Amino acid sequence: MKIAHLIFGLGLGGIETMLVNIANEQIKYASVTIIIINDCINKELLRKFHSQIEVIRMNRHRSIWPLIKLNRLLIKRKFDIVHVQSKELGLVLLTYFIRSKFVYTIHDTGVALKYINCPYDLRISISECVREDVKIRTGIDSIAISNGIKVTDFRCKIREMTNKASVFKIIQLSRIALPKKGQHILIEALSILKKRGITNILCTFIGEGDSSGLESLVSKYGLSNVLFLGARDQSYIQEHLNEYDLLVQPSMFEGFGITVTEGMAVKIPVLVSNIEGPMEIINKGEYGYFFEVGNAEDCAIQIEKIMSSDNVQLVNSAYKRVCQIYNIETTAKRYIEEYKKII
Structure with missing residues (x-):
């Protein structure tokens, strides 16, 4: 299985830290690629990725060109799973032309419908309360998988x-x-x-x-x-x-x-x-x-x-x-x- 995780930046927030931990676990079961769109990257956190994980940096700084390159990359690489971690990315993906299954993790309550309603094959909520919030507000079903840490x-x-x-x-x-x-x-x-x-x-x-x-x-x-x-x-x-x-x-x-x-x-x-x-x-x-x-x-x-x-x-x-x-x-x-x- 070939998995690509998409994220806008790699700061020191909870989403980014958890992505590192999840990717380091998933590499035991699959091929994992991390695609970071923007040029905002914490080098210490970047070094935390397992050596077998491929990290692709698009180095975007306001320009739309890296987003075009992102879609070309996804079309070419034919990942089995494209997992979207940043809500805004769903709005720029040309899913019709990309032969992958798209997954979106909903990281908070109150996320706007325009992000949730993008053409995903699977939506994952980080908790039961997020799943319930999405269902009540939008009528859209998602799977609840709790966030985790490496205890x-x-x-x-x-x-x-x-x-x-x-x-x-x-x-x-x-x-x-x-x-x-x-x-x-x-x-x-x-x-x-x-x-x-x-x-x-x-x-x-x-x-x-x-x-x-x-x-x-x-x-x-x-x-x-x-x-x-x-x-x-x-x-x-x-x-x-x-x-x-x-x-x-x-x-x-x-x-x-x-x-x-x-x-x-x-x-x-x-x-x-x-x-x-x-x-x-x-x-x-x-x-x-x-x-x-x-x-x-x-x-x-x-x-x-x-x-x-x-x-x-x-x-x-x-x-x-x-x-x-x-x-x-x-x-x-x-x-x-x-x-x-x-x-």
């Missing part, structure tokens, strides 16, 4: 619960994207906790994007316990995530939440807003904590609760759930199984 790559360690005198370390992993990712809610929650005299917290934000708006908010509230580290690659996350005491994902909307599974994989508690994707991962509170979306007061209450709780049993159960359901080996095999049904 064994993460350093797993149960940290002893910090006491009142020590520093409680919070991590927030997401690209800086307001209001979607909701980082401002977490900062407001830290301000509320400060007013209550709870200052033994250090909160670190990791993710690419412009953090100036969030830094202004930190200054406005007079917070001295917030760090912005910018983008960090997957190796850094795998190495250092277990050094924290809590992962917070305060998104306003989210089709999945790959960083939530990463927190569970290193056995630290996770706190998410009560939206569909993250709540599906923690099974509505069975494997993690949640707060009302957009509610900084409730977020602060939950953080204070977690700081004084013994979470050993919770994180052990969450770890088992990630290994069983959100493991990249399982995700990659499911993809291969679905490919075989349409070729």
Whole structure:
């Protein structure tokens, strides 16, 4: 089987990182080619691809010519499967002339009909909530295959619960994207906790994007316990995530939440807003904590609760759930199984 994955760019986002992991698993079962359209490429992530995976860089920079070359390439190479990872690409593919089966992964809720309705042979949703969202809004069926991570790559360690005198370390992993990712809610929650005299917290934000708006908010509230580290690659996350005491994902909307599974994989508690994707991962509170979306007061209450709780049993159960359901080996095999049904 010859598989080609199409993606616009290769930054440090969840889609790109998961593509690397999936491709590295799929190479065990098939020939895999990665076609990157734009010239926005993170070299560290690029080096993560298995040596047997072919990577084709179209190096597009605003010009339409690389998109024409892309269609010519697909016609010539006759891949069995062309798997579209970036929604906009479906609008530029000349599917009528390309002798391949086309697959599209729907990575979020609320994706516009014009992208979903492109002539695909198979649509894959990254979670049950995304599948339901697509069905309700468009009437189009898709297969739910959960995102996954390579659990064994993460350093797993149960940290002893910090006491009142020590520093409680919070991590927030997401690209800086307001209001979607909701980082401002977490900062407001830290301000509320400060007013209550709870200052033994250090909160670190990791993710690419412009953090100036969030830094202004930190200054406005007079917070001295917030760090912005910018983008960090997957190796850094795998190495250092277990050094924290809590992962917070305060998104306003989210089709999945790959960083939530990463927190569970290193056995630290996770706190998410009560939206569909993250709540599906923690099974509505069975494997993690949640707060009302957009509610900084409730977020602060939950953080204070977690700081004084013994979470050993919770994180052990969450770890088992990630290994069983959100493991990249399982995700990659499911993809291969679905490919075989349409070729």
